[in-house]
Amino acid sequence: MTSEALRGEAPGASGGGITGLVAAIGSIAAVGLGFSITLPLLALTLEDRGISSTWIGLNTAFWGLASLAITPFIPRLAGRVGTGPLLALSIGVLAICLPVFFLSPFWLWFPLRLVAGAALTVTFVLSEFWISSAAPPERRGIIMGIYATVLSAGFALGPAILTLTGTRGFTPFLTGSAVLLLGTLPVLIGMGVAPKLSHHAGGSFRRFLFLAPAATGASLLFGVVESGAFSLLPLYGQRVGHDRDTVILLGIAATIGNILLQMPMGLLSDRVDRRKLLFGIALVGLAGTLLLPLVSASFWPFMLTLGLWGGIVGSLYTVGLAHLGARFSGADLAAANAAFIFCYSLGGLVGPATIGGAMDVLDPHGFEAALAVFFVAYLFLVLTRIRRAGH
Known part of the structure; x- marks a missing residue:
């Protein structure tokens, strides 16, 4: 064989x-x-x-x-x-x-x-x-x-x-x-x-949820941000004082940032430790989240922040996939990819409910508070993995 x-x-x-x-x-x-x-x-x-x-x-x-x-x-x-x-x-x-x-x-x-x-x-x-x-x-x-x-x-x-x-x-x-x-x-x-x-591929899907937690955790975090934050941006925009026509543009800013920054971030991931890069991306994501309350009342600073924040946070998915591909091959890669999408979908279910609930409790800045909790949890996870790999 x-x-x-x-x-x-x-x-x-x-x-x-x-x-x-x-x-x-x-x-x-x-x-x-x-x-x-x-x-x-x-x-x-x-x-x-x-x-x-x-x-x-x-x-x-x-x-x-x-x-x-x-x-x-x-x-x-x-x-x-x-x-x-x-x-x-x-x-x-x-x-x-x-x-x-x-x-x-x-x-x-x-x-x-x-x-x-x-x-x-x-x-x-x-x-x-x-x-x-x-x-x-x-x-x-x-x-x-x-x-x-x-x-x-x-x-x-x-x-x-x-x-x-x-x-x-x-x-x-x-x-x-x-x-x-x-x-x-x-x-x-x-x-x-x-x-x-082979016909026997993918028999141990669950173990791949935990074999590369920096990658699967990045997917879950991105699912939270994309489905929760991006979908609730118009509502958040209205609550901080923007009109209905303006808030439609907020998602466009994040999308443009996502389009422009994925290739540069992917290229960077070929040259540095991807696990450390994921930590850096999440750290910038947390910083951008904490910056939002300070700029959200002014249209252009808000749009610029969302563009940079959306593009960098969007690379969680890109770099996470690259990290996964570097670690596994063949049937293992197929199962790992399935685990990656599973975590993304789980984030998509958890994100809107959590962020929306936080906005009702802490109106309107529960939006940033909920996101900050997710970013901090992921940063702790990746830092733990980096320290273990160093021993």
Whole structure:
């Protein structure tokens, strides 16, 4: 038995170099764009149908529940079906679900969210596994930075497409579905170089939650920030005195920062200790969080701070992925990627409830207080790991 088989991977598991990177990044770019069309479109459609905000929130939470449920099984599924075929199938399922949402009564949206959420999670786990497998070790950070930049750009373009198609009727749903289906083309082109896993891959998902806590903790923290802080920014902006039209721009500032800083941060991660870099990112994130109350009343200082803060904190995900790819390979990398996405989804569930609750208790600066607690907890975790590694 070869060393590859012992690790649970099949011969030819390298990911295909440049061809594999183009296939995986191209597919996830289309998925990111399609998903950024989907999220606001579904919420607005339910609102137009008279569904209350509480029920819309509960329905949206099923994305995260599906992600938590499916992630432990993805490496094993990829071993049985194949990384490329399963990735293409998942993107196709997501594309089919979108128009079905429009045609369905509200009660059916709950199982549809579960199916679509599971498919979306599979696409992220397998795309990131493929990218990590194909990336040259000495350039892994910059490759992850390119991936994060492309994905962020896709998320930014989605709302712009909705301004062209409108948010009512069947047309935007068909447009989103078509964009998603485009994501299968790079996968089909690169199918022959997709990394392969054995049928027994991914049997010990849970241990990877704790084997690289600096990486999985970064993913959880980023999930908290992205789903909690970014989604509640408009509400926080209003509470500190900005009008409704202005607060829409706050998320744009964070998104632009995210797009501009991922490649530089990825490049930096190729040249320094990634664990220490993650500590530094979280330290800057904490400092930015504590700075927000001092600048939030003034528009341009607030926007500039959010741009820098959002871009640097966004690199938690980029550098965390690079750190994970440097530590594991083959089936272990697939399982570790699944654990990484699991933690991100968990952060996405915990973040909005925690930050929103803190804002009600300490109005309005519970926003920063809750975030500061998460940053401090992560800093303690990484500092502990760095000290243990030094002994």
